[in-house]
Amino acid sequence: MTVSIWQADDSQEIREVDVLVVGAGLVGSAAAYFVSQTGREVVVTDARDLAMGASSRNAGFLITGLDSYYQSAIDRYGRDVVREVWNLSRRSVQYVQDFAARNNVPLDQCGSYLLAETDDEAREIEVAARLMNEDGIPCEFLSEDPLNRGYCAAIAQPWDAAIQPYKLVEAIFRESGAELISNNEVYHLSQTDDTYAVVHTRKTIFHAQHVLLCTNAYSPQIDPYFVGKIIPTRAQVIVTAPLKNGPVLNTCGYSDYGYMYYRDTFDGRLLIGGGRKQNKALEGGTTDDRITDPVQQVLENYLRERFPDVDAPIERRWAGIMGFSVDGMPLVGRLPDKPRIGFAVGFTGHGLSLGAGVAERAVDMLLNDAHPGAVSAERLH
Ligand SMILES: Cc1cc2nc3c(=O)[nH]c(=O)nc-3n(C[C@H](O)[C@H](O)[C@H](O)COP(=O)(O)OP(=O)(O)OC[C@H]3O[C@@H](n4cnc5c(N)ncnc54)[C@H](O)[C@@H]3O)c2cc1C
Incomplete structure (x- = not known):
């Protein structure tokens, strides 16, 4: 999105943070949870509020896998990739079931x-x-x-299940212990220094050591990298x-x-x-x-x-x-011109059954330089 000089004149307070997550849906909340498990400070900012995007408008199905049947997925991505992604989905579903059990989230x-x-x-x-x-x-x-x-x-x-998705995101976010800044849209991203990225939001200009974009459908509005990919x-x-x-x-x-x-x-x-x-x-x-x-x-x-x-x-x-990602699989990576800014997007209608596991891989990539495996965005480069 663009913002006029009248709406934001860059005189907002500057705040230094360790990890900034953009987007407070299921994926952003799960990412905040995995960051908090490392003992780091994590702040989440959202243009609206917790789970106001797809994460609480969905049908609440925990159906393992991608949006295509197993054999068509094999034709498209190859058997090793499909095996890996189905296992990642089973891990994600297990995470969701555990969050639900710990927090009395309705799950059938x-x-x-x-x-x-x-x-x-x-x-x-x-x-x-x-x-x-x-x-x-x-x-x-x-x-x-x-x-x-x-x-x-x-x-x-x-092993599949049906869940109340809004209460699920509330529970994950609560467990993350993260700070949420709502009504705070990100309108510009930059990186001119090796050690931090600059994220302009309505209320604050963040200097963040690490940024993770969990903005799914809205990603092309945040950075041109996503145009044609999401x-x-x-x-x-x-x-x-x-x-x-x-x-x-x-x-x-x-x-x-x-x-x-x-x-x-x-x-x-x-x-x-x-x-x-x-x-x-x-x-x-x-x-x-x-x-x-x-x-x-x-x-x-x-x-x-x-x-x-x-x-x-x-x-x-x-x-x-x-x-929807251009090839139907989630995308995890770093913005090529702003490497302190990572992303976990493109859930192609299956974020409930893939989001937690993919968020875990994205956090591991961002903080430990781990390779995200089959969901790596490198496959599109
Ligand atoms: C009708 C429907 C049914 C579905 N059914 C299922 C299902 O049964 N099972 C399943 O697995 N999946 C289902 N899905 C898909 C699932 O809901 C998504 O894959 C999942 O919610 C993605 O989560 P997310 O956190 O990535 O995205 P979102 O929940 O969309 O979160 C993105 C967040 O980013 C914020 N944001 C965007 N731009 C900015 C910005 N510039 N600055 C700050 N914040 C910003 C938004 O406000 C939003 O809160 C369904 C989706 C829909 C719409």
């Missing part, structure tokens, strides 16, 4: 079903399940629809009123290659998200988090067709902005 260990809408998708998930089993990832291929709602087949992933992408959800006869799913359902997803909420409503496949042009490249009629229509039709037994009215509709 309900598992997930990856469901096939067509015979073609059924054939693909059968191959995916076989390859996952070969790589030691426990899951089961089911040739019959476990939900009895007209799906063609499914993969059962018993594509803001809108996602939308509907939620019904509480259902009279209780939950209809008791699982996280994920189908049509991840374009549709559905779960019960903790107070007995049905949540349905997705609908982007038919509206990609409308939903890509925007940071406008208003809902749109075409996507809402797809979600309502899905509710009627797949859940004809649910007659409760829709009570909530919302949208949020995801950060």
Whole structure:
């Protein structure tokens, strides 16, 4: 973003900090937690407030993996990379489950079903399940629809879960013990000295030894490095009123290659998200988090067709902005012209199941020069 000389004239106080995290979503909060584990001082700044971005607008699915099925991910990235990223995701999910258990965050260990809408998708998930089993990832291929709602087949992933995502971020942030400065947008980044980076925010000019950008979809607005690498992408959800006869799913359902997803909420409503496949042009490249009629229509039709037994009215509709990376995998690295500034972005709709583990690697890179492995942004250079 740009800021006028009237809004900020660079006379803000200068503050020296050890580690500055930009973005107080799930990833920024987890990064602050991992920094605090090293005993260092960490300050988090956000343009809005804690978890006001995608981290509390999502569906709350902890579904292990990336946005593509295992075998298509192998075709795209190679088997070693996919094995590594799935293991990283399992580690992330475990972190989230531990944070939730320690802080009484609502979590339903309900598992997930990856469901096939067509015979073609059924054939693909059968191959995916076989390859996952070969790589030691426990899951089961089911040739019959476990939900009895007209799906063609499914993969059962018993360790997956559904969570209350806002309370999760609150818990992680609380455990980090970090200082949060809200309503404090970053509008300029620079590094002219080897020993610190300069971060201009509305209230303060930080001189930070290390900076970590956890700004996901909004990253291209902060630094041109991200333009063309991170594509803001809108996602939308509907939620019904509480259902009279209780939950209809008791699982996280994920189908049509991840374009549709559905779960019960903790107070007995049905949540349905997705609908982007038919509206990609409308939903890509925007940071406008208003809902749109075409996507809402797809979600309502899905509710009627797949859940004809649910007659409760829709009570909530919302949208949020995801950060899709150009190749579908998270990006961890340092800004080439400002090496004291690192980043962990590009979660491509899977930040709940990848965010904590990726944040851990990003902090290790920033503070210890560790290589971030398969999620390294070097692959794009
Ligand atoms: C509708 C929807 C459903 C989803 N469902 C799931 C799901 O079920 N499971 C799953 O794993 N993932 C899901 N996702 C994706 C998931 O929510 C994201 O991957 C995850 O929240 C990313 O976390 P983050 O902390 O990187 O980003 P965000 O939560 O978006 O945080 C980025 C933060 O950066 C701040 N910021 C931006 N610019 C600046 C600036 N200039 N200065 C200071 N601060 C700034 C923002 O205010 C924001 O707080 C969904 C997303 C949406 C929108």
